[in-house]
């Protein structure tokens with residue numbers, strides 16, 4: 001057994017680290033570090049920097065822009081991005097819609113969409129969840145009726161992340177409400193967000209921020225050529241995506257950065273005239289999370305090693321990474337909030353934007369909202385309860 | 399032993415609850431929070447009429463002479479309704495200083511005015527580096543012929559933007575600090591107002607050579623700490639009771655959701671994984687209530703100060719943990735809905751998050767408790 005990276009892997013990591021250091025724009029780095037909202041332009045700017053370098057879609061086939069990295073390299077790259085604090089690469093186009101098109105799309109669909117996804121010309125969002133269908137996605141009701149050369153779509157999606165930025169949305173819709181198995185009447189459709197009949201309504205979250213939306217479809221006409229794979233096979237497509245390799249689910253790089261920031265922050269807070277970081281109680285709490293993170297990192301590497309040997313996608317192991325990774329992210333945000341003590345309470349100045357108030361520390365004021373916002377991580381992308389159900393069924397056979 | 403409220407306490411609790419249901423529901427509260435001052439004068443007048451503002455004020459000054467136990471039911475109801483008016487700042491903190499240590503003149507001018515709803519107060523104590531240490535005061539005092547000049551910077555003063563007068567702590571000697579009554583509008587006082595994460599109003603208070611006269615001193619010179627310790631314990635007991643109400647509201651909402659939200663063809667409350675989580679939240683709520691009872695009773699009749707401190711810290715440890723537990727789980731069990739501003743439970747989350755750290759987080763009180771054990 002040898003837990004260390006090979007010299008080649010280390011060299012690769014250093015190369016990525018060095019490049020990120022030189023190429024991550026300072027304003028974007030600062031925005032991420034200070035939990036500021038990233039605009040559409042911010043997200044796309046970073047996307048395009050990576051696209052130009054050839055690093056935006058490592059896992060795609062080479063002909064479409066993939067760069068042939070193996071799973072360890074891909075993992076290292078993603079964790080280095082997290083550690084450097086780059087803006088996230090929005091997954092909806094790059095690692096959700098594109099893999100689906102690569103596996104199930106027609107040649108025409110690939111040609112039409114993949115280059116634009118690669119270059120960041122189109123911003124995508126994901127239309128799966130509905131008010132009545134969250135964990136139980138297969139109960140979805142949004143209806144698509146075939147009428148000649150188009151589908152007529154009526155219904156509603158919800159929790160649609162960044163739909164207000166999006167040019168396109170991929171949706172699961174019900175094309176057949178008669179079929180005996182509800183999974184069989186579902187299809188995978190691509191919509192241009194400019195199509196008449198689509199309305200996007202913001203949903204404000206508990207931190208006061210706007211990142212998710214409701215999306216309403218009222219007699220929306222979607223051309224038949226935007227159907228991916230076959231009618232009624234949408235569930236197969238969706239399941240493929242869920243099983244798709246996602247080894248950065250644990251967000252270890254990002255959590256390492258948050259941990260470092262927490263240490264720095266706690267060193268700057270004072271408790272009875274000493275830095276808070278020297279307080280045994282606080283230090284213990286912090287160390288516990290650090291140990292959790294170490295355990296997660298090594299678990300992740302074990303899975304990666306298995307995956308490299310077997311060539312198989314990770315399966316239910318990803319659920320474990322999701323559970324532990326999100327719990328760690330939440331603990332870190334909670335400790336940040338605890339570190340700031342009574343100064344956690346200020347939220348927004350009255351009558352003035354934060355920027356206009358030099359006495360108001362926007363970073364300190366972002367800690368409580370950020371802690372609240374991080375509660376989403378155990379709910380979205382398959383809630384942690386659903387992840388436990390998956391391990392229980394698939395791994396343990398219960 | 400008797401854990402029941404007295405008939406009077408129960409009647410009062412019922413009337414506060416009725417008021418909240420009728421005039422302070424979630425929609426009404428939203429409007430108040432969004433309003434210019436973030437506080438309702440109508441509600442405040444009603445509090446006065448119901449006797450809530452005079453409840454812990456001595457009878458000879460227009461109040462009812464009640465204690466923390468009498469306020470418990472009120473605070474619990476306020477917690478359930480997520481009331482945002484500066485009741486804690488005025489009644490739980492400001493007026494307590496005057497009632498316990500104020501001069502005759504101070505008591506006469508301030509207490510009846512508070513009880514009648516004509517005056518609001520705030521306690522300006524916490525400073526940048528103090529964290530939860532009540533003894534750490536760096537605001538300076540310079541004597542002059544008129545009395546004293548106060549200079550310093552107070553942080554997160556709850557209710558400051560709404561207050562008429564502030565109770566300000568300032569270091570009168572190396573060994574101790576004193577408390578002064580200061581008009582919020584006095585020259586040299588600047589309140590930088592903001593909304594808090596839990597949707598109330600607070601502010602940082604800058605004091606620059608603020609002139610106060612000899613009559614402004616509250617209590618004995620240099621003896622501020624013992625008084626602050628006592629009053630903050632009293633207010634902590636109130637916040638514990640408030641937390642019980644917020645927890646009740648979050649638990650009820652979650653239970654209701656488990657019974658009505660359907661996924662996989664059944665209500666999600668049929669999943670045993672969630673049933674046990676709900677049971678734990680319920681147990682946490684009961685334990686929190688027990689400790690809130692202890693805190694309130696010791697705030698009123700502790701044998702000595704250490705007895706009181708131990709009980710209050712024990713209660714706050716349990717309450718802080720309970721706040722975290724219930725707020726996090728109630729969001730989780732609501733799924734995406736719990737994350738939205740549209741649901742009351744997300745506002746309960748915000749208040750519980752802040753109560754967990756108000757007047758000291760669990761670590762602070764663990765340290766205090768352990769030192770007294």
Ligand SMILES: Cc1cc2nc3c(=O)[nH]c(=O)nc-3n(C[C@H](O)[C@H](O)[C@H](O)COP(=O)(O)OP(=O)(O)OC[C@H]3O[C@@H](n4cnc5c(N)ncnc54)[C@H](O)[C@@H]3O)c2cc1C
Pocket residue numbers: 125126127128129131133134135136158159160161162212376379380381382383384385386389659661662666669671672730731732733734735737
């Ligand atoms: C910030 C955010 C962003 C999102 N972005 C998107 C997006 O871009 N696109 C999209 O399609 N969706 C998105 N979602 C939706 C997300 O996928 C759903 O919220 C999630 O699937 C849970 O569904 P729900 O909210 O309806 O909760 P429900 O399914 O109603 O669940 C409520 C509670 O019950 C639990 N539960 C449900 N079933 C079981 C079970 N069988 N056993 C045990 N417990 C169970 C859940 O874990 C949860 O705690 C987002 C959600 C959030 C909060």
